[in-house]
Amino acid sequence: MILGTGTLDQRLDHVYERPPGFAWWTIGAMLHGSVLTESRGRSTVTRARCLSIIRPRTPYRVCFGGEGQRWSETWVIFAPRPDWLPMLDWPEVLPGISTLAADQGPAAEAFALVAQTHQFAIGSLPERMRFAENTLERAILHAHLANPRAAHHDKHPAVRxxxxxxxxxxxxxxxxxxxxxxxxCSRSHFAHLFADQVGTTPKAYLEAHRIERAKHLLVATTLAVKEVAAAVGFPNPFHFSTRFRHHLGCSPLAYRRKPE
Incomplete structure (x- = not known):
């Protein structure tokens, strides 16, 4: 759930302080300049093209970091779904504050998606917050791919x-x-390598991921089952229902009425 978003060009003399009782997560994208962040007696400088995550109840103070003629940022305040939490374990630079360099690869895509999240949130589209939350999840997923603390960084490049x-x-x-x-890779080599490093087959991993996405859509939207099936990569809704029941022990409609 998104609680708020914003983007600002800050004056060089601007100072912001957050008290320790703030109960929500914040993801930020540093657009220009730099900021000095201080928390619990320690400090760090965050520069442009950097993503940051601030955990709930983390007190901090930010001011101009000494680089550039201005500093600007975009931020999203949110309450993560439980399945997002493992993906928010980024390298910590201060207690409760983590960062990722976002100048290339999946992290750069995540950086752009944070800005898009804000644009959707303030836009005029029907279901604008649903678009914003979908975009925020994509940002978190792409950041996860770039996170050096994530388990997949120990895997073979082909598996990654x-x-x-x-x-x-x-x-x-x-x-x-x-x-x-x-x-x-060849199909046979890839299948063997993936199963050896992930512990399951590529087909099973893909299907499990699609079912997780379907669970969210069933609870968070009013899409018909056949629309949910198509949205998560199952062209045949009957096959989708069969596989959903295999994973969850109930039909998609039953899950919608009483999610786990």
Whole structure:
């Protein structure tokens, strides 16, 4: 759930302080300049093209960091879904404050998506906050792919490439052949390598990810079951219902009425 968003060009003499009782998470994208952040007797400088995560109840003070002629940032205040929490464990620079450099790769995509989240939130589209929350989740997913603390960074590059595709392109017509091409391996070598490093087959991992996405859509939207199926990459709604029941022990409609 998004509580608020904002973007500002700050004066060089601007100072902001957050008290320790603030109960929400904040993700920020530093657009220009730099800021000095102080918290609990320690300090760090955050520069442009950097993402930051601030945990709840983290007191801090920010002011101009000495670089550039201005400093500007975009931020999103939110309450994460439980399944997001493992993806928010970024490298910590101060107690409760974590950062990721966002000048290339998935982190750069996450940086752009934070700005898009704000634009959706203040826009005029119907269901604008749903668009904003979807974009925020995509930002967190892309940041997770760049997070050096994430478990997938210990995996073979081919496996990491496949996991990135599954976690960001799950709605596409992906199968083991497509994932093997993305990974740059033969199908047989890819399937063996993936199962050895992940502990399950590429097909099972992809299906489990799609089912998790479907669970969210069933609870958070009023989409018909066939629309949910199509949205998560199941062209056949009957096959989707069968696989959903296999994973959850109930039909999609039953899950919508009484989610776990």
């Amino acid at each position: 490439a496949a996991i990135e595709a599954i976690e960001t392109r799950w709605q596409e017509a992906l199968d083991v052949h497509a994932l093997a091409r993305i990974a740059g």
